[in-house]
Amino acid sequence: xxxxxxxxxxxxxxxxxxxxxxxxxxxxxxxxxxxxxxxxxxxxxxxxxxxxxxxxxxxxxxxxxxxxxxxxxxxxxxxxxxxxxxxxxxxxxxxxxxxxxxxxxxxxxxxx
Amino acid sequence: xxxxxxxxxxxxxxxxxxxxxxxxxxxxxxxxxxxxxxxxxxxxxxxxxxxxxxxxxxxxxxxxxxxxxxxxxxxxxxxxxxxxxxxxxxxxxxxxxxxxxxxxxxxx
Numbered sequence: 001x002x003x004x005x006x007x008x009x010x011x012x013x014x015x016x017x018x019x020x021x022x023x024x025x026x027x028x029x030x031x032x033x034x035x036x037x038x039x040x041x042x043x044x045x046x047x048x049x050x051x052x053x054x055x056x057x058x059x060x061x062x063x064x065x066x067x068x069x070x071x072x073x074x075x076x077x078x079x080x081x082x083x084x085x086x087x088x089x090x091x092x093x094x095x096x097x098x099x100x101x102x103x104x105x106x107x108x109x110x111x112x
Numbered sequence: 113x114x115x116x117x118x119x120x121x122x123x124x125x126x127x128x129x130x131x132x133x134x135x136x137x138x139x140x141x142x143x144x145x146x147x148x149x150x151x152x153x154x155x156x157x158x159x160x161x162x163x164x165x166x167x168x169x170x171x172x173x174x175x176x177x178x179x180x181x182x183x184x185x186x187x188x189x190x191x192x193x194x195x196x197x198x199x200x201x202x203x204x205x206x207x208x209x210x211x212x213x214x215x216x217x218x219x220x
Contacts, residue, residue, distance in 0.1 A: 004155075033208065042212040043156070043200065056207065091155055099144040099204055103155035 004104035006092050012110045018080040021107045024073055025094030033101065034067055034077050035091040043091075049075065082111045115139055118201055118211030127220050131188040135201035135211045138182065142203040145177050147186045150198045150213065159199075160186065191218045 005024040013019055025032045033048040047057040052069045060067070064083070069075040079086055089108050095101040118135045125131055133147075144163055148156035160175040162168045162184075168175045174187040184203070188195055196218050201211040 043210045045208060045210075048207075093155075098161075099146075100158055100161055101146070101202070101208060102158060103148075105155050108153075 004092055004094055004102055006090075006104035006107050008107060009105065010108045010110075012112065013082055014112055015083055016081045017111075018078065019082045019086075019109060019111075021077040021090050021092075021109070023075045023077070023092030023104060025075070025092070026096075026102060027073070029094035029096050029102075030072075031095035031101075032069060032075050033093040033095070034075070035093065035103075036088045037091060037106070038088045046077070079109075082109075084111045087111050115209040116201065116203060116211045119214055120212055122215040122217065124217045124219060125191055127191060127193060127218055129191050129218075131191050131195070131216060131218075133186040133188075133199050133201075133214050133216070135184050135203075136182055137184070137203055137209070139203075139205060139209075140179070140182065141205035142209075144204045145175070145184050146202040146204075147173075147175055148200040148202060148210075150200060152197075156200055193218045193220050 007022045030051050034046040035043050037043045046059045047067045049069045067077045087110050089106045091103050091106045093101050093103045116137045147160040149159045150156045162175050162177050165177050165179045172189045176185040198213040198215045200213040
């Protein structure tokens with residue numbers, strides 16, 4: 001299996017622009033997670049899905065953030081409008097029924 | 113009180129040393145315990161996974177869980193420079209909780 005796939009790997013954008021991050025989970029995994037990692041705050045859970053349904057979005061910082069999972073093999077995290085404080089590495093992870101969670105390589109977002 | 117507490121380090125040891133990494137937690141409902149290794153500019157990589165109390169060994173790595181003390185440990189024997197990374201503990205009941213990570217450097 002190719003593992004969790006994320007795109008783009010790097011994104012540099014200007015404040016106010018829309019940013020869309022993409023994730024393809026491991027086939028057969030029924031949970032998908034979006035995390036944000038910064039030096040100051042560590043790894044933060046933003047939202048997670050079970051069978052394509054959002055279960056807990058309490059970690060989503062503001063209404064500027066939204067996430068969708070239209071099918072079992074694709075999810076997006078959108079930030080609109082983006083702000084410099086959104087600069088971080090965003091990870092997608094998927095989990096199998098044995099609770100083993102596997103991370104993608106991350107998207108490094110820089111908002112100027 | 114945080115759900116999971118982990119000493120951030122940094123920890124620096126000579127090659128060949130035994131390394132002990134630890135986390136404490138507050139929620140007695142946690143049942144699954146994991147250790148992740150994260151190299152610089154990479155995603156976390158699942159290293160060890162245990163269920164409930166006890167020890168689990170995999171090569172040079174041993175994961176230990178003491179549910180009565182709400183304490184988990186990861187031991188690395190014969191540490192190598194390639195073990196230099198940040199180690200994150202994680203645990204789950206209904207949700208995943210991660211420690212903040214311990215930065216380890218193994219000096220040749």
